[in-house]
Amino acid sequence: xxxxxxxxxxxxxxxxxxxxxxxxxxxxxxxxxxxxxxxxxxxxxxxxxxxxxxxxxxxxxxxxxxxxxxxxxxxxxxxxxxxxxxxxxxxxxxxxxxxxxxxxxxxxxxxxxxxxxxxxxxxxxxxxxxxxxxxxxxxxxxxxxxxxxxxxxxxxxxxxxxxxxxxxxxxxxxxxxxxxxxxxxxxxxxxxxxxxxxxxxxxxxxxxxxxxxxxxxxxxxxxxxxxxxxxxxx
Amino acid sequence: xxxxxxxxxxxxxxxxxxxxxxxxxxxxxxxxxxxxxxxxxxxxxxxxxxxxxxxxxxxxxxxxxxxxxxxxxxxxxxxxxxxxxxxxxxxxxxxxxxxxxxxxxxxxxxxxxxxxxxxxxxxxxxxxxxxxxxxxxxxxxxxxxxxxxxxxxxxxxxxxxxxxxxxxxxxxxxxxxxxxxxxxxxxxxxxxxxxxxxxxxxxxxxxxxxxxxxxxxxxxxxxxxxxxxxxxxxxxxxxxxxxxxxxxxxxxxxxxxxxxxxxxxxxxxxxxxxxxxxxxxxxxxxxxxxxxxxxxxxxxxxxxxxxxxxxxxxxxxxxxxxxxxxxxxxxxxxxxxxxxxxxxxxxxxxxxxxxxxxxxxxxxxxxxxxxxxxxxxxxxxxxxxxxxxxxxxxxxxxxxxxxxxxxxxxxxxxxxxxxxxxxxxxxxxxxxxxxxxxxxxxxxxxxxxxxxxxxxxxxxxxxxxxxxxxxxxxxxxxxxxxxxxxxxx
Numbered sequence: 001x002x003x004x005x006x007x008x009x010x011x012x013x014x015x016x017x018x019x020x021x022x023x024x025x026x027x028x029x030x031x032x033x034x035x036x037x038x039x040x041x042x043x044x045x046x047x048x049x050x051x052x053x054x055x056x057x058x059x060x061x062x063x064x065x066x067x068x069x070x071x072x073x074x075x076x077x078x079x080x081x082x083x084x085x086x087x088x089x090x091x092x093x094x095x096x097x098x099x100x101x102x103x104x105x106x107x108x109x110x111x112x113x114x115x116x117x118x119x120x121x122x123x124x125x126x127x128x129x130x131x132x133x134x135x136x137x138x139x140x141x142x143x144x145x146x147x148x149x150x151x152x153x154x155x156x157x158x159x160x161x162x163x164x165x166x167x168x169x170x171x172x173x174x175x176x177x178x179x180x181x182x183x184x185x186x187x188x189x190x191x192x193x194x195x196x197x198x199x200x201x202x203x204x205x206x207x208x209x210x211x212x213x214x215x216x217x218x219x220x221x222x223x224x225x226x227x228x229x230x231x232x233x234x
Numbered sequence: 235x236x237x238x239x240x241x242x243x244x245x246x247x248x249x250x251x252x253x254x255x256x257x258x259x260x261x262x263x264x265x266x267x268x269x270x271x272x273x274x275x276x277x278x279x280x281x282x283x284x285x286x287x288x289x290x291x292x293x294x295x296x297x298x299x300x301x302x303x304x305x306x307x308x309x310x311x312x313x314x315x316x317x318x319x320x321x322x323x324x325x326x327x328x329x330x331x332x333x334x335x336x337x338x339x340x341x342x343x344x345x346x347x348x349x350x351x352x353x354x355x356x357x358x359x360x361x362x363x364x365x366x367x368x369x370x371x372x373x374x375x376x377x378x379x380x381x382x383x384x385x386x387x388x389x390x391x392x393x394x395x396x397x398x399x400x401x402x403x404x405x406x407x408x409x410x411x412x413x414x415x416x417x418x419x420x421x422x423x424x425x426x427x428x429x430x431x432x433x434x435x436x437x438x439x440x441x442x443x444x445x446x447x448x449x450x451x452x453x454x455x456x457x458x459x460x461x462x463x464x465x466x467x468x469x470x471x472x473x474x475x476x477x478x479x480x481x482x483x484x485x486x487x488x489x490x491x492x493x494x495x496x497x498x499x500x501x502x503x504x505x506x507x508x509x510x511x512x513x514x515x516x517x518x519x520x521x522x523x524x525x526x527x528x529x530x531x532x533x534x535x536x537x538x539x540x541x542x543x544x545x546x547x548x549x550x551x552x553x554x555x556x557x558x559x560x561x562x563x564x565x566x567x568x569x570x571x572x573x574x575x576x577x578x579x580x581x582x583x584x585x586x587x588x589x590x591x592x593x594x595x596x597x598x599x600x601x602x603x604x605x606x607x608x609x610x611x612x613x614x615x616x617x618x619x620x621x622x623x624x625x626x627x628x629x630x631x632x633x634x635x636x637x638x639x640x641x642x643x644x645x646x647x648x649x650x651x652x653x654x655x656x657x658x659x660x661x662x663x664x665x666x667x668x669x670x671x672x673x674x675x676x677x678x679x680x681x682x683x684x685x686x687x688x689x690x691x692x693x694x695x696x697x698x699x700x701x702x703x704x705x706x707x708x709x710x711x712x713x714x715x716x717x718x719x720x721x722x723x
Contacts, residue, residue, distance in 0.1 A: 006323055034292060035288040160516030168461050200512060200513050203507045204507070211420060223427065
């Protein structure tokens, strides 16, 4: 048989034959599952979930900040006020374009910091410039769609106002999580996504980029951020 | 590279090479301990672990039983998301499709994040032959590519190099001038590879799980190279095996609760991305074109057979991390890109029995792998099943049959057996030079050599067990009669 240009049927026919199916079924219902696992988060109250989220985050070397929703600008301002981690040099910041940042005065607070030489708010009309800004930025700031308490994971969808680069290219990723969006496990997040049109990417992030490929020694900051901050707004 | 490599050496020669490599041994031992202990701690914390495994088994089995339906559903939904689908019944079909994509775009530069499927079809070699530059971006894979070496573990593939060797590789090949501290080497890789991510025209990646109901593909990484590959090159090629499919997002949660814990002893990896089509309108980064290569390459032949459980495998490597044989012969002994217990089942499943040497015998059938498999694959039973099939298909060594026939005769005939035992004892005694076991110096005897070159082989006793047992019972009865209950404490 010639190579390439195969159809879906070319792929399916041998599978159906192997399964002794006469053809591909039009519909297959999921069976009622026999097993459902209990999770460590079962029965936890909302405040307990927030505490667990924060505790688990620290275990994966995330710097956790908890602040009132109204204090968000101050909290983010104080994080970037440090400048470049370890050296304290002046820095640039790239930030998602989010109404909650705008309304909370976050952009003004970031720009007001002495050590911040440039703030880029993600702007789809400026294309590649956004990515270039993220490439050299020290801080990338995003607003997560949700948090997962069990694993200290943040859920970061991509959209025209928040590109993939913000949480990936800068040296430091600062993610804001509204405490009300913290779910017990990934299951609840998945259930919330079910039936909705998914964005091109939903990224689940749990701490800094890391590797142990050389002699199993853990090193942080491989291709993604070396430092991660979670700001829990409650 | 194809599935099998280093085939100009026999399994025995490969194993002998590996047994002599102390660094490799220690590296594997450390990895096994780190991952195994980490996994153990997390599992102990989770009351629901066993139910989670059982649920994963029922979900994966359901997909396997309806594999044609779920492959179709995934393909149709991925297409609805705007992905361009390519169907590859064979590995060569997959290569053809990839070359076609490069040709259409006139592309000559690609970055890749670790994908076992691309190893399986030998993608790098083919692309390089056609003049396309392809850079591996996972730290370990980049080390292997730069050193022109092969993976020794499916999760941490460059385990067989120490820091000094790695630093030296980059000094020689890339002009690295730093130290051998892992942190410094890693940050050097961050610097050199970042440029490549931005320049590459095509990003090539694998897929841990594909979601049928949403047409999404997923990628689990710690380093972030997977995210770089799927964020910046404008054309993205995703390799998806037909055995990667889960029905829906809820099932994805179950798999993700099991995978990182089983693989590296972590609750979660740093990154887990769920990708559903190319970048949407107004999105500045992300791929403009997503090509999905949906590949079978022999997987369907496992369905509806005694090996269908293997289609549940999620490539976590937990079986490698517990295997005593893997610990000794290390990843390179097997001669397959899928080493260890899972490899012993999968490799012959995909390539057949003709070229695998005695690979399926590289297992003591201890069953530790089956016990630790997060999706409950009876791995050691399947390895045994392969052995049975090899014999049934007469693909075992020709001399085995007469030997076993002779042994059958020996053990099923009482006078012959008794005679054998009687003459065996003085012969062995003589060979042992008065010792109680045959040692290294009896290595000249064929067959026996395999055992005695590394271990002692006890000689036959002059007393039969039954005789000894009878005497022992009588002795005990006599002691009891004298009131010495149970003997000394």
